Amino acid sequence: MHVPDGFLNLPTSVVTGVLAAGAIGVALPVARRESLGERKAPMVGMVATLIFATQMLNFPVGLGTSGHLIGGALAAVLVGPATGLLCISVVLIVQAVFFADGGLTALGTNILLMGVITVVVGWGLFRLVIAVLPARKWSVPVATGVGGLISVPVAAAAFSVLFAIGGQAPVPFEALFLAMTGWHVLIGIGEAVISALIVAAVMATRPDLVYGARFRRTRRPESEPASVAEEASA
Amino acid sequence: MPAGISIQGLRYAYPDGTPVLDGVDLEVAPGERVAVLGRNGAGKTTLMLHLNGVLMASAGSVRIDGTEISRATVRDIRRRVGLVFQDPDDQLFMPTVAEDVAFGPSNFGSTGEELEARVSAALTAVGLEDRGASSPQRLSLGQRRRAAIATILSMDVDVVVLDEPTSNLDPTARRELSGTLAGLDSTIVVVTHDLPYALELCPRSVILDGGRVVADGATRDLLADAELMRRHGLELPWGFDPSIVDELHS
Amino acid sequence: MPAGISIQGLRYAYPDGTPVLDGVDLEVAPGERVAVLGRNGAGKTTLMLHLNGVLMASAGSVRIDGTEISRATVRDIRRRVGLVFQDPDDQLFMPTVAEDVAFGPSNFGSTGEELEARVSAALTAVGLEDRGASSPQRLSLGQRRRAAIATILSMDVDVVVLDEPTSNLDPTARRELSGTLAGLDSTIVVVTHDLPYALELCPRSVILDGGRVVADGATRDLLADAELMRRHGLELPWGFDPSIVDELHS
Amino acid sequence: MTAVADPSNRWGYHPGSTPLHRLSPRTKLVALLLFAVIVVATPREWIPFYAAYAVFAVIVLAVARVRAGDVLRRLTIEIPFLIFALLLPIVATGPRVDVLGFSLSVSGLWGAWAILAKATLTLAMSIALVATTEPGRVVLAFGQIGLPRALTSIMTFMVRYLDLIVAESHRMRIARESRGFDAHGVRSWGILARAVASSFGRAHARGERVHLAMVSRGYDGGS
Ligand SMILES: Nc1ncnc2c1ncn2[C@@H]1O[C@H](COP(=O)(O)OP(=O)(O)OP(=O)(O)O)[C@@H](O)[C@H]1O
Ligand SMILES: Nc1ncnc2c1ncn2[C@@H]1O[C@H](COP(=O)(O)OP(=O)(O)OP(=O)(O)O)[C@@H](O)[C@H]1O
Ligand SMILES: [Mg+2]
Ligand SMILES: [Mg+2]
Numbered sequence: 005m006h007v008p009d010g011f012l013n014l015p016t017s018v019v020t021g022v023l024a025a026g027a028i029g030v031a032l033p034v035a036r037r038e039s040l041g042e043r044k045a046p047m048v049g050m051v052a053t054l055i056f057a058t059q060m061l062n063f064p065v066g067l068g069t070s071g072h073l074i075g076g077a078l079a080a081v082l083v084g085p086a087t088g089l090l091c092i093s094v095v096l097i098v099q100a101v102f103f104a105d106g107g108l109t110a111l112g113t114n115i116l117l118m119g120v121i122t123v124v125v126g127w128g129l130f131r132l133v134i135a136v137l138p139a140r141k142w143s144v145p146v147a148t149g150v151g152g153l154i155s156v157p158v159a160a161a162a163f164s165v166l167f168a169i170g171g172q173a174p175v176p177f178e179a180l181f182l183a184m185t186g187w188h189v190l191i192g193i194g195e196a197v198i199s200a201l202i203v204a205a206v207m208a209t210r211p212d213l214v215y216g217a218r219f220r221r222t223r224r225p226e227s228e229p230a231s232v233a234e235e236a237s238a
Numbered sequence: 239m240p241a242g243i244s245i246q247g248l249r250y251a252y253p254d255g256t257p258v259l260d261g262v263d264l265e266v267a268p269g270e271r272v273a274v275l276g277r278n279g280a281g282k283t284t285l286m287l288h289l290n291g292v293l294m295a296s297a298g299s300v301r302i303d304g305t306e307i308s309r310a311t312v313r314d315i316r317r318r319v320g321l322v323f324q325d326p327d328d329q330l331f332m333p334t335v336a337e338d339v340a341f342g343p344s345n346f347g348s349t350g351e352e353l354e355a356r357v358s359a360a361l362t363a364v365g366l367e368d369r370g371a372s373s374p375q376r377l378s379l380g381q382r383r384r385a386a387i388a389t390i391l392s393m394d395v396d397v398v399v400l401d402e403p404t405s406n407l408d409p410t411a412r413r414e415l416s417g418t419l420a421g422l423d424s425t426i427v428v429v430t431h432d433l434p435y436a437l438e439l440c441p442r443s444v445i446l447d448g449g450r451v452v453a454d455g456a457t458r459d460l461l462a463d464a465e466l467m468r469r470h471g472l473e474l475p476w477g478f479d480p481s482i483v484d485e486l487h488s
Numbered sequence: 489m490p491a492g493i494s495i496q497g498l499r500y501a502y503p504d505g506t507p508v509l510d511g512v513d514l515e516v517a518p519g520e521r522v523a524v525l526g527r528n529g530a531g532k533t534t535l536m537l538h539l540n541g542v543l544m545a546s547a548g549s550v551r552i553d554g555t556e557i558s559r560a561t562v563r564d565i566r567r568r569v570g571l572v573f574q575d576p577d578d579q580l581f582m583p584t585v586a587e588d589v590a591f592g593p594s595n596f597g598s599t600g601e602e603l604e605a606r607v608s609a610a611l612t613a614v615g616l617e618d619r620g621a622s623s624p625q626r627l628s629l630g631q632r633r634r635a636a637i638a639t640i641l642s643m644d645v646d647v648v649v650l651d652e653p654t655s656n657l658d659p660t661a662r663r664e665l666s667g668t669l670a671g672l673d674s675t676i677v678v679v680t681h682d683l684p685y686a687l688e689l690c691p692r693s694v695i696l697d698g699g700r701v702v703a704d705g706a707t708r709d710l711l712a713d714a715e716l717m718r719r720h721g722l723e724l725p726w727g728f729d730p731s732i733v734d735e736l737h738s
Numbered sequence: 739m740t741a742v743a744d745p746s747n748r749w750g751y752h753p754g755s756t757p758l759h760r761l762s763p764r765t766k767l768v769a770l771l772l773f774a775v776i777v778v779a780t781p782r783e784w785i786p787f788y789a790a791y792a793v794f795a796v797i798v799l800a801v802a803r804v805r806a807g808d809v810l811r812r813l814t815i816e817i818p819f820l821i822f823a824l825l826l827p828i829v830a831t832g833p834r835v836d837v838l839g840f841s842l843s844v845s846g847l848w849g850a851w852a853i854l855a856k857a858t859l860t861l862a863m864s865i866a867l868v869a870t871t872e873p874g875r876v877v878l879a880f881g882q883i884g885l886p887r888a889l890t891s892i893m894t895f896m897v898r899y900l901d902l903i904v905a906e907s908h909r910m911r912i913a914r915e916s917r918g919f920d921a922h923g924v925r926s927w928g929i930l931a932r933a934v935a936s937s938f939g940r941a942h943a944r945g946e947r948v949h950l951a952m953v954s955r956g957y958d959g960g961s
Binding site for chain 4: 046100105171
C-alpha cells in the first residue's frame, strides 16, 4: 500500500502531510511518557527493525499476488501506541529515502494510512479485546491479532477515500472501495497471524518488554519481572 | 584522580528470576588494584556491570567515591568509571576502530588535537596504531579485544573495570597490558580466570561464590591456600611455578 | 576413526583484499594433536575456518583424509570435522542449550535415546548438566564457551578443531577440558595463546606468522627456543616454570 | 566474523569520490526533497518539463557514477504501481479514446502517465542520494534538517540493527551448516523458523548490550 510520488494530487498530499505531522507532534511527548528508562531505546529500535524486515517479506494472498505486514497493531502492543507510531513513521521514511518504497511527497499520506490509522485502530481494538480476555499468556497475542486483522482493511478503505478525493484519474468509488477493502481483509489475516506470532514469541522470552502486557486483566504489572518495575519507579 | 568503591549488601536477580548476587560487600580504596576471581557463572560479570550502573541494584548500594549510583547520578558516574566488557563485540559499534576509541572522550567534551592525541596514544598502547581506519568487523578477535581496551584507555577515568581482559590476547599483548595497567593511577578492578595474571597485577584479590564475597585478602595468600581455592572451583594452572607463590607468601 | 589433514600452498585473502594466508603447508597425521600458535591477527582463525569449508581456498588445497574440500565435498567434510568457533556466540543459535548440543548429531541421523545419551554426556563433560534447558543468552560467557564445546563433543567427529577453547574458562574447566580432549581419539587441532596449555595437550605445535607456517616441531622444542618465540610475538607467561620445558626438552 | 559482505552495500551505498560523494549529505537531502516537490507539483500536461527533469536526473546519476543496472534493479519496486497504472486507463471513467482497438479512458491514460513519470523521476534522484552517501550520514542529515531527535534516534538504531541482524543470520547459517544442516524438508522449516525468531532475540540482546556500552561512554541520545 506504499503510495508513490505523484499518485495523489498535491493538495491531498499537503493535507495528509499536515495531518501526519500533527499526529507525530502529539505522539512525541506521549512517547516520552511511554518509554521511561534508557533500556527502552534498543527495544524501540528493534521494533522498528522488525517491522522494516517483515514489511520486506511478502506472503501470498492468492491469485498470484501477495501482501506484506504493515505492523501498526504490532508496534503499538510492543512499545505503546505513540512510540509505535514513531517507529512506523521512521520505517516509512527510511523506505522512502533508501528504497524508494513509497514516495517522498507521499510520506504524509503513507504515515497517515499505515501509521496513524493502523495504530489507532489496532491499539483501540487491542485494548477492547484485552479488557475482556482472561489474564493468560495467549491473550496478548490474540488481542494483537484482532487489532491487526481489522486495522488493515480500515486503512485500505481510507486509501480508497483519498484516491477518490485526490487521485490522478476518476475511478468508480464503490468498485475501488470494495476491491481494496475486500482484498485487504485477506491481507489482514496474514497481518493478524504474523503479529500474533511475533508478540507470542516476545512474550515467551521477554514479557517485560511488551508494553501491551500491562493491560492484561487481573495480573498486575508488579508481577512483571524486575526491569519494568525498575523503569516504572524511575 | 582515583576513586574508591564501596559496595554494601548488593543483591541482584536477572529478570527471569535467577538470583545472582546475594549480598555482596566490598570496599576498594582509591588507587587500589583488586582482582575478582570465581568460577564460571559465579556472578563476576554481573557484579562488574553494577559498577557503572549498567545494572542497578535490587537491594543494597554501590558507591563510587561516596556517591551512590542511582538514576540521578549515573551519568556522572559513567564519566568516572570505564568498563571493558567481557565480549569485545559488545564494546565496539562505530564504523572504524579510531572512531570507536574517540567515542568516549568526545562525548565528554574532548575535541581537536587533544582528542587525536588521546586516540593515538590509546591505540599505540594496545599495538593497533596502524589499524585505526579498519572496521572492527574486520579485526581478529584478539585485535578486537585490544580495541575494546583502547576505548577505555582513551577516556582517562578514575576507576577502570576490566572483565577478562587477557582472553584471546597473545602472550606479548598480555604482558604489555599488565605494564600499561600498572602505569595507570586509576583504581583498577580486574575479573580474570588467569590466576598468575591476577598475582602479577593485583596485590589484593576477592573470590566470589554463591553470590557473595567468600574470600578477600592478599592475592598471594589466597592462591597459596589450596583448600580454599579448590572449594571455590579455582586452582593454579599446570606448569605454574608454585614456589613463586610461596616466596611471595612467606 | 581419526582422519588426517593435508594443507598445501593454501592462500586466502578477505574480500576487501587483505591477504591473510600466503602459502600455508601443513600435514597432520590421523589421531595427532597439534597446537597452532601465533600472535593476534596472524591468521590462525582464518586457517581453521578452511578446515571445514567455512572459507574456501583462493589457491592451494585442503584435504581431509585425502578428500579435497570443494563445493561438492563440503557437506561430507562437515560431517567429519567439528569446529568450535573462537566466539561462542558464533556457535550457539538454538533457543536452548540442549537443543543446540543435539543439533549436530540429529542432523546426522541420531535420534531418540541415543541422541539423549549423547547430549547428556556432552553436557556433563563440560559441567553444564543442569543448564540444558537454559537459553544460551542467559549463560555467562564462560558457560557459553562450555556449551559451544559441548556442541562438538556430542558429534563424534573424526577431526576436532578448537579455536581458543580455554578463553573465559575457569581454571577447573580448563583442566577438565584437557582431560576430555585427551580422551578423544579424533585428530585434534587447537589454536591457543595459552602456551602451557599447548604444551600440556599437544606434543606438536606449529607457529603461524606472515601468512605461513614458520615453525613446526615438538611443542617443548619450540617453547624452549626463546629467540624463535620472541621473533613471532610469543613468550612464556610470567610465573611459568621454565624448568618444565627444559626437562621435557632434554 | 566471517561476515564478508560490505554492510553498507545493502543500503545501496557505493563508496567513491565523485563530486556528488563530496557534497554535504544535508544539501543532497534538501535537494532531493525539493526535486520531489517540484516534480509532483508540475502539471502532468507539461511534458517538456518532464523531459527536462529526466535529462537532469540522468546527468546527476552519471556524475554520481551510478550503474544503469543498479537503477533498473531498484526500479522493480515500482512494479505493483505499474500494474495499477496500467489498469487505470481501463477502469477510469470519463471520455474514452480508441487505441489499437481498445477503448481507453483519456483521464486514465493521463493518470497512468503521471504516476509513472513522477514516481520514476523521484526514485532516480533518491538513488543518486543513497548511492553517494553513507547510510549513517543520511540519518545524521535528517537530524540536521530538523527531524525530531526521537525519530532520528530510532532511525540510528534501526540502521545499525539491520546490519546486526544480517551479520547475525549469516553467522548462524555458517554455524548450522558447520554441523551438517541441510535446508530442505519440513523439519528444516521448523528449525529455520526457530532460528529466525532467536536471531531477533540475539540481535536485541546484542543491541541492548551495545547500547549500554554506548551509554557507558557518555552517549545520551535516545532516552
Ligand atoms: N541475561 C541473563 N539472564 C539470566 N541469567 C543470566 C543472564 N546473564 C547471566 N545469567 C546467569 O547469572 C549467573 C552469573 O553470570 P555472570 O555472567 O555474572 O557470571 P561470571 O562470573 O561472569 O561467569 P564467567 O566466568 O563465565 O564470565 C550465571 O549463572 C548465568 O547463567
Ligand atoms: N572479515 C574480515 N575481513 C577482512 N579482514 C579480516 C577479516 N577477519 C580477519 N581479518 C584480518 O585477517 C587477519 C587474520 O585474522 P584472524 O582472525 O585469522 O587472526 P587470528 O590469528 O585468529 O588472531 P587472534 O589471535 O586475534 O584470534 C587479521 O589481520 C584481521 O585483521
Ligand atoms: Mg563473566
Ligand atoms: Mg582468531
